[in-house]
Amino acid sequence: MTTASVPMAAPTTRMGSDERRELVLEAATIVFGQRGYSGTTTDQVAAAAGVSQPYVVRIFGTKEKLFLAVLQRALDVLMSAFRRAIAEDSEESVAHRMGTAYVDLLKDRGLLLSLMHGFVLGAETEIGKVARCGFLDVYRFLKNEAGLTAEEAADFLAHGMLLNTLVGMRMTDEYDTDPDARELLDGSLQHKLPLLLEVTDPTRKA
Amino acid sequence: MTTASVPMAAPTTRMGSDERRELVLEAATIVFGQRGYSGTTTDQVAAAAGVSQPYVVRIFGTKEKLFLAVLQRALDVLMSAFRRAIAEDSEESVAHRMGTAYVDLLKDRGLLLSLMHGFVLGAETEIGKVARCGFLDVYRFLKNEAGLTAEEAADFLAHGMLLNTLVGMRMTDEYDTDPDARELLDGSLQHKLPLLLEVTDPTRKA
DNA sequence: GGGCTAAGTAATCATTCGATTACAACACTC
DNA sequence: GAGTGTTGTAATCGAATGATTACTTAGCCC
Numbered sequence A, B: 001m002t003t004a005s006v007p008m009a010a011p012t013t014r015m016g017s018d019e020r021r022e023l024v025l026e027a028a029t030i031v032f033g034q035r036g037y038s039g040t041t042t043d044q045v046a047a048a049a050g051v052s053q054p055y056v057v058r059i060f061g062t063k064e065k066l067f068l069a070v071l072q073r074a075l076d077v078l079m080s081a082f083r084r085a086i087a088e089d090s091e092e093s094v095a096h097r098m099g100t101a102y103v104d105l106l107k108d109r110g111l112l113l114s115l116m117h118g119f120v121l122g123a124e125t126e127i128g129k130v131a132r133c134g135f136l137d138v139y140r141f142l143k144n145e146a147g148l149t150a151e152e153a154a155d156f157l158a159h160g161m162l163l164n165t166l167v168g169m170r171m172t173d174e175y176d177t178d179p180d181a182r183e184l185l186d187g188s189l190q191h192k193l194p195l196l197l198e199v200t201d202p203t204r205k206a
Numbered sequence C: 001g002g003g004c005t006a007a008g009t010a011a012t013c014a015t016t017c018g019a020t021t022a023c024a025a026c027a028c029t030c
Numbered sequence D: 001g002a003g004t005g006t007t008g009t010a011a012t013c014g015a016a017t018g019a020t021t022a023c024t025t026a027g028c029c030c
Helices: A017-035 A042-049 A054-059 A063-087 A094-107 A113-119 A125-144 A150-168 A181-202 B017-035 B042-048 B053-060 B063-087 B094-107 B111-120 B127-144 B150-168 B179-200
Strands: none
Touching: A017 A054, A017 A113, A017 A181, A042 A063, A042 B094, A054 A063, A054 A113, A054 B042, A054 B111, A063 A094, A063 A113, A063 A125, A094 A113, A094 A150, A094 A181, A113 A125, A113 B150, A125 B053, A125 B063, A125 B150, A125 B179, A150 A181, A150 B111, A150 B179, A181 B111, A181 B150, B017 B042, B017 B063, B017 B111, B042 B053, B042 B063, B053 B063, B053 B094, B053 B179, B063 B094, B063 B111, B063 B127, B094 B150, B094 B179, B111 B127, B111 B150
């Protein structure tokens, strides 16, 4: 008999709680992004993060608080990306650089979609509060720090929402089969399109 | 003792199945619009429609089929509104008339929001199919029948998605308290804003 | 007016899910 | 190396939910 009869004592070392929290947040972002708030179970998040379900709820308290943390993190990442975009010096316009930065966020899988799910759940008291506040923060940033006019800012947001919608409905699935889908995606993404295709379908060859 | 010991025999007459189906669809549209697909229960829909929960699922088979019917109806109503808008003769541009028609759809409560919830659920096999197909139908309509260029059509769709998002997050709740919210809503809706405010908050005085 | 079809419900079932509890083991301090 | 707090899990619970079954009654046709 071996010294350990316990079933598979973990060979890995333990993890700090901050690190673990961030890991779960990233996993949750992916799952919430594709199934939505109500459609996601804490069990799915736990499985995606490689921890047990009770641990997920203990870290965040409730599923709602977990989703709120996902939303807040997504908004923070978004704002950081925009700040970086307007800080860099380039020949491109500020709006163009921010657009590029926005599309680049697709690499953080589920981030824009989790945001989108939060945005359309304004009827949920707490979620709605975070969504409205976060959205207005972005709008203010576009006007006050990026120097866009009100109309330019609205246009920017509008095309962002269109992109989110196209990604959410997996319009990329029709990219090869439907010329209109291709045209729509080309128009929304321009040179960033290969990134989207790669993110949404890892098997595709460039 | 009264002649009827049965608990409240309905004083109302019975209803044809088509009529009843439409009634349930409308109720479902409202509920799905504010809670999303997974967040809505068949019981909530039944209560909103004034029928029993088992009856709702018997009419549509499953909750998913009910949601698909809601989506299809919403797309049909949308396309009808657009066709009517381009048919009428007016001094306004086609795009302007369609925009007005789109905003008018807010009167059909939950319709645009149910659509939006469907749009961001592309990962769900059946829902995704209907969403992509319906969205592309609209895009083709804008180009082929309304005579918009590809870019104009994308702009139109983008601002539609922004409007849906603003409504979904209940940005109207901040209309009186936040000048940026007000500006954003004014820009997205122009003269149609009173309609939105009335729809989202029936207690408000014009 | 009797039977037949369709509208509609009450009761209930099997799952699923978020949350709680109790317990285990690793790492750190003294 | 004993004690202790933190990381982490197994087991389980109660409520919610979609679906099924069996039953009731209204209208309708002959």
